[in-house]
Amino acid sequence: MSKEDKYDNATLNKNESKGAKTLFEKIWEKHIVKTIKGGPSVMYIDKHFIHEVTSPQAFKGIEKRGMKVFRPQQVVATADHNVPTVNQHLPIKDELSRLQVQQLIENCKNHHIELYGLGHPFQGIVHVIGPELGITQPGMTIVCGDSHTSTHGAFGSIAFGIGTSEVEMAFASQCVMQSKPKLMRINIEGKLNKAVVSKDIILYIIAQISASGATGYFVEYAGSAIRELSMEARMTICNMSIEMGARGGLIAPDDTTFDYIKGRKFAPGAAQWDLKLAEWKKLYSDKDAVFDKEINIAAASIPPMITYGTNPGLGIAITGITPVIESIPDEGERKNIIKALQYMGLEAGKPLLGMPVQHIFIGSCTNSRIEDLRLVASVIKGKRKNDNVHVMIVPGSQQVAMQVKAEGLDKIFTEAGFQIRQAGCSACLGMNEDKIPAGEYCISTSNRNFEGRQGAGARTLLASPLTAAAAAITGVVTDIRDFLR
Amino acid sequence: MQAFTVLTSTFIPLPIENVDTDQIIPARFLKATTKDGFGKNLFRDWRYENDDESKHRAGFVLNQPEYKGAILVAGKNFGCGSSREHAAWSILDAGINVVVSSFFADIFKNNALNNGVLPITVSDEFLQKIFRENNNSLLTVNLQEQTIIINRTGESEHFDINDYKKTCLLNGYDDIDYLLSIKDDIINFENQTA
Numbered sequence: 125m126s127k128e129d130k131y132d133n134a135t136l137n138k139n140e141s142k143g144a145k146t147l148f149e150k151i152w153e154k155h156i157v158k159t160i161k162g163g164p165s166v167m168y169i170d171k172h173f174i175h176e177v178t179s180p181q182a183f184k185g186i187e188k189r190g191m192k193v194f195r196p197q198q199v200v201a202t203a204d205h206n207v208p209t210v211n212q213h214l215p216i217k218d219e220l221s222r223l224q225v226q227q228l229i230e231n232c233k234n235h236h237i238e239l240y241g242l243g244h245p246f247q248g249i250v251h252v253i254g255p256e257l258g259i260t261q262p263g264m265t266i267v268c269g270d271s272h273t274s275t276h277g278a279f280g281s282i283a284f285g286i287g288t289s290e291v292e293m294a295f296a297s298q299c300v301m302q303s304k305p306k307l308m309r310i311n312i313e314g315k316l317n318k319a320v321v322s323k324d325i326i327l328y329i330i331a332q333i334s335a336s337g338a339t340g341y342f343v344e345y346a347g348s349a350i351r352e353l354s355m356e357a358r359m360t361i362c363n364m365s366i367e368m369g370a371r372g373g374l375i376a377p378d379d380t381t382f383d384y385i386k387g388r389k390f391a392p393g394a395a396q397w398d399l400k401l402a403e404w405k406k407l408y409s410d411k412d413a414v415f416d417k418e419i420n421i422a423a424a425s426i427p428p429m430i431t432y433g434t435n436p437g438l439g440i441a442i443t444g445i446t447p448v449i450e451s452i453p454d455e456g457e458r459k460n461i462i463k464a465l466q467y468m469g470l471e472a473g474k475p476l477l478g479m480p481v482q483h484i485f486i487g488s489c490t491n492s493r494i495e496d497l498r499l500v501a502s503v504i505k506g507k508r509k510n511d512n513v514h515v516m517i518v519p520g521s522q523q524v525a526m527q528v529k530a531e532g533l534d535k536i537f538t539e540a541g542f543q544i545r546q547a548g549c550s551a552c553l554g555m556n557e558d559k560i561p562a563g564e565y566c567i568s569t570s571n572r573n574f575e576g577r578q579g580a581g582a583r584t585l586l587a588s589p590l591t592a593a594a595a596a597i598t599g600v601v602t603d604i605r606d607f608l609r
Numbered sequence: 610m611q612a613f614t615v616l617t618s619t620f621i622p623l624p625i626e627n628v629d630t631d632q633i634i635p636a637r638f639l640k641a642t643t644k645d646g647f648g649k650n651l652f653r654d655w656r657y658e659n660d661d662e663s664k665h666r667a668g669f670v671l672n673q674p675e676y677k678g679a680i681l682v683a684g685k686n687f688g689c690g691s692s693r694e695h696a697a698w699s700i701l702d703a704g705i706n707v708v709v710s711s712f713f714a715d716i717f718k719n720n721a722l723n724n725g726v727l728p729i730t731v732s733d734e735f736l737q738k739i740f741r742e743n744n745n746s747l748l749t750v751n752l753q754e755q756t757i758i759i760n761r762t763g764e765s766e767h768f769d770i771n772d773y774k775k776t777c778l779l780n781g782y783d784d785i786d787y788l789l790s791i792k793d794d795i796i797n798f799e800n801q802t803a
Binding site (some may be wrong): 152157160161162163164168177179180181185189203204218220221224225269270271285286287288289290292293294295298299301303335336339342366369371384404431435456457459461463553554555558562572574575576578580591 | 625626627635636637639640641642643644654656657660661685686687689690691692693694695697710714715716720723724729730752771772773774782783784787788791792794795798799802
């Protein structure tokens, strides 16, 4: 019999009795309107991000009830999932995509919601623009009809993906219904190895605990290695929390967080700053706070990573080999891996290093921020891509694209033969025309390697921007450490 | 939302683990602005070769006419990945009202419940028992009693669901009805925290 549906307040009570609280609990408690006996809690939402794909049915739902959006000032919209990444100034060619984007424009107009649509200087991937505009702030509750909403947790907020029914709830009441999740802390202590970046950290964690290892949990990432990371790098980690099943991930805000936010478009102004800062500085897990589960990882044990399979948990060190089937004890797991290797066209017990790839995709809400693109530029400067690969680089937002130009990174990319496209989700999910052809391999900085994710039959190898950059030049799966030598 | 009480049906076995929502409904079919018509693209890329509707993959269960019913039985970690509620809509639109697995991804489970599709978590052992049944075998799901029964053998298992969601499903209520009923509490909350 399963226990997962049981509403469990054990952790909360344990911590309350000692007066100690986790970061999650501090934010959670401030946002619960009420708790239903034997059921979920009503959670108040500070910021609700929406996009064209998961919102239209929710707008229709409240309109059917004759309602308007309850708190439109707390909703921010953009078009990202389904937009073309070339010629964004022209009408969208695909009729269904055009209608969906048009619907978003009309819905936002009817309900007085701020829309950063195509052509707007703030348009971009929803999880890139929220932070870069200073909308995402510590201590907030944030939802969006997209599972990678966990990205915003990097600022010390409770941020999680919701379905369209919940988008409708948030429209109707600025609340969603949530059962309190179990709490997990993952501590990463020590210094990272050379050429290991945050994408490697999260791919390593997921490979350790599996694609369902954190289901039912909200995860706090902590430890000295996390503290050392930039905000962009922290976002990459929180972004992929859902890939191990977690409802969300978060990191306690610190000076790195505050410095990042200060001065951004919608950050608190000078008059409010000190007050906000004092509040934000209270957002950390108390020393004695108890978690339902803790995992400790030594930073030094994390290598550059790559995935070989069809879920993000199927990752190995870049120098590793695919699993030897006979060595997998669990029958279900054995079947999964055989199926995954078959789809990927790979053999068991073999290395990936040196294997030719045909596509490189640098983009997505995981790795399309300015720091990611700087990393790529830093290792490919003055080099030319391999003739057999097609390299697509898709900045996460118009702001990132402008920054790329301002820093002259566009020249480095163009000279390398990379194709720079316009902001959007693009080949991460293959909803628009940016798709990887069936049977071909793509090293992708995105977050999912599911069957057909990047196009029917496409074969995705998830990796860091550095590993993707190295493969762009060599045309094969490459150890970035050898490449840099 | 349709109310759910008792259902007896044959089942569709899908003994695959980590079935993600990209398999349930691929992203290229998410361009619609209504909730209807997703059923025909349920498991699209497992049903057809190269996206060609004339080329059925004979090995896939939905292409085998002997397997049908309103209950889908799948391996653990069903519904992982994207939050797309289109996954739940496509399952419902294909005539499936219950999904049984030994483990569900969180967002999918919520989405299913919000659409009157009942996700039932059973033990791995019970799941394997169901998989060993043939295509004529009936399962009975009783929400009030919180039981799932293999009719042929009479073996049953209790499943968990929180009282609130159970009441919602039994009566066809949705969360928005509830949230609208406590609008005053929400406004009070806003005033207190402002």
